[in-house]
Amino acid sequence: MDRTPGGSFPNKYSPFSQFCLNSLSPLQQSLQSPSQAMDLDSPFVSQQNHAQPFLQLFDNSQAIPAKTCVCKCRKTFCLKLYCDCFARGEYCGGCGCMECKNLPEFENERREAKTFVLDRNPEAFRRSEVQVPIVGCNCRRSGCLKKYCECYANGKSCNSSCRCDGCLNAKQM
DNA sequence: GAGTTTGAAACT
DNA sequence: CAGTTTCAAACTC
Helix, strand or coil: CCCCCCCCCCCCCCHHHHHHHHHHCCHHHHCCCHHHHHHHHHCCCCCCCCCCCCCCCCCCHHCCCCCCCCCCCCCCCCCCCCCHHHHCCCCCCCCCCCCCCCCCHHHHHHHHHHHHHHCCCCCCCHHHHCCCCCCCCCCCCCCCCCCCCCHHHHCCCCCCCCCCCCCCCCCCC
16 A cells, blocks of 8 residues: 555545545454553544544545644654654554554554553553643743643643743642 | 754663 | 653744
8 A cells, every 4th residue: 555655645546535544443453352452552542532534525625634643753653752643542644754654554563663662661652641640841941831841731730740940830839 | 934942752 | 860862843033
């Protein structure tokens, strides 16, 4: 299957084909057990509003991905936590990334990468789940008032878990 | 749009 | 564990 470097399908496919291709669900059926499937797949898998990538039908000019994230990774093949999609457990699709391997056809590489990440930090993917609290930021220069700050970006005040310098984000001790 | 800044992730 | 490097997003111009 040929795709653009960004992981989406080229325009030679009809809008309907693009819709179908980009709507491919995760390969849960290739996994051995439900628990494994849950672990290896998106943390949003149980959420009703989890949206897989899609393109609007019959109107390419209006094609807006409905994913919760869009990355532009260039060097990491979208297989490291730098990649927002990978970190959220989502496949890329409609992103601006290059040489993307966070796609169903690279499921083996994707799984290896995920295993590697989990080896380093078993909680790595749990942080992307909705109800899991932010651990705390380490900002030094942004005053925790820009979206570089994980707390600020999520609309939260910094707290005692943060190790930020010069925090202006209503630190609650 | 290009270049800079930033802090998390990754590496040593 | 600490320091450094790499990375991609946020930001500025």
